[in-house]
Amino acid sequence: MQPGNGRKIGWVSAAAVVVANMIGTGVFTSLGLQLDKLDNVWSVLLLWLIGGAIALMGAFSYAELGTRLPRSGGEYYFLSRIYHPFIGYLAGWVSLTVGFAASVALAALAMGDYAAHFLPIGTKELALSAIVLISLVHSISIRQSSAFQNIFTLLKLLLILFFIAACFYHPAPPDTALSARRVSIDVSHPAFMVGMVYVAYAFSGWNAAAYIVEEIREPQRNLPKALIGGALVVSTLYVLLQMGFLHQASVHQLEGRVDVGQVVAELLFGPVGGQLISLFIALFLVSSISASVWVGPRVVRAMADDYSIWHFLAKDNAKGIPVRAVWMQAAISIFMVLGSHFDQVFLYSGFVLHVFTTLAVAGVVLLRLKEGRKGYASPGYPWVQIVFLIVSIWMLAVLVYDRPVESLMGVANLAVGAVSYWWSKQFGKQH
Numbered sequence: 001m002q003p004g005n006g007r008k009i010g011w012v013s014a015a016a017v018v019v020a021n022m023i024g025t026g027v028f029t030s031l032g033l034q035l036d037k038l039d040n041v042w043s044v045l046l047l048w049l050i051g052g053a054i055a056l057m058g059a060f061s062y063a064e065l066g067t068r069l070p071r072s073g074g075e076y077y078f079l080s081r082i083y084h085p086f087i088g089y090l091a092g093w094v095s096l097t098v099g100f101a102a103s104v105a106l107a108a109l110a111m112g113d114y115a116a117h118f119l120p121i122g123t124k125e126l127a128l129s130a131i132v133l134i135s136l137v138h139s140i141s142i143r144q145s146s147a148f149q150n151i152f153t154l155l156k157l158l159l160i161l162f163f164i165a166a167c168f169y170h171p172a173p174p175d176t177a178l179s180a181r182r183v184s185i186d187v188s189h190p191a192f193m194v195g196m197v198y199v200a201y202a203f204s205g206w207n208a209a210a211y212i213v214e215e216i217r218e219p220q221r222n223l224p225k226a227l228i229g230g231a232l233v234v235s236t237l238y239v240l241l242q243m244g245f246l247h248q249a250s251v252h253q254l255e256g257r258v259d260v261g262q263v264v265a266e267l268l269f270g271p272v273g274g275q276l277i278s279l280f281i282a283l284f285l286v287s288s289i290s291a292s293v294w295v296g297p298r299v300v301r302a303m304a305d306d307y308s309i310w311h312f313l314a315k316d317n318a319k320g321i322p323v324r325a326v327w328m329q330a331a332i333s334i335f336m337v338l339g340s341h342f343d344q345v346f347l348y349s350g351f352v353l354h355v356f357t358t359l360a361v362a363g364v365v366l367l368r369l370k371e372g373r374k375g376y377a378s379p380g381y382p383w384v385q386i387v388f389l390i391v392s393i394w395m396l397a398v399l400v401y402d403r404p405v406e407s408l409m410g411v412a413n414l415a416v417g418a419v420s421y422w423w424s425k426q427f428g429k430q431h
Helices: 011-022 026-037 041-068 075-082 085-115 123-137 142-169 190-203 208-215 219-248 260-269 272-306 308-313 323-339 343-371 383-402 404-427
Strands: none
Touching (some): 011 208, 011 219, 011 272, 026 041, 026 190, 026 219, 026 260, 041 190, 075 085, 075 272, 075 343, 085 343, 123 142, 142 219, 142 260, 142 272, 190 219, 190 383, 208 219, 208 272, 219 260, 260 272, 308 404, 343 383, 383 404
């Protein structure tokens, strides 16, 4: 059921979904891991600039895909139309089983961990409460989902801007990472390639608005604005925030630390900084959970329309919300929180999701070759797509080499998805 135009969102709300999906815990953790292996500060900053450029290239490509193929579902629908329904089904299967549900569970546990510092409730209890309450918010109407998402995304942006301003306003010690006069860049170091993988994780989510195309007014005009505008805003904030961290702390203070934000907060604000950053990130993560709760069920809903084995999830409420899909995803997220052994699941889902993102961007080239240019056209075609594909394939190769177990788990997940596709073809009816 496609929502009526009066129940659709504009480009600002769609961009808020992109921003909320992109900005997560990665921006506060990746820097320390990069510096642990690569102590060249300017090379690290170059990584973040490249990450922003790649996200923007992806946004250009998905804007063209979403306007040429304007149906919600993201890679599920794109790949089904461009390649074969089986390829699209596998993309949807990954999203259904671990993709968005794992993101929700991880963000909820992180929020619970930070909030537990100032609330007398356990981490898991807080995480479960957040999943249930935010799922309730997104079970009523698109208007309510939009208002909730906009408010918490705005709060997230204000908090990041405050942090950036504090980093540059506060006088820096003389021995910080950016105080060195000599500027040098080394991209030949193997750690540079590994660091790029961390940056890719931090920038993931730039394609979020493409999953809800049918809920956006005038997608031909508003989808490109949402995807490109969201990616530009986040990329700028990411680079400024990393510069702010390096402006206030030394390499020695940051290297190997996963709580970079807390380290810098304590340098800026003293002992109260740790408490402040806990509140900051807890509030910060509400919009991340909300964006995945909103976007993920749309993939499930699209699959439910097309495959009878998932048809029980096709029920919408009176205002066009796929309520059953929302709570199906919530149930999977809750299971992950209770098990709390999904760090590998998150990595392998990231691997297989990136495979389908790569196929989607390649699909832009295939559509142009088959059908020519139609409507919105990606700037820089085809070089933007070629560069994106080179970097993506290279990162996938690094993951296979560096994380073989998680990569094999991803392949195993796809094998199970293939079996369910076969089952649907043999015993169900494709619509």
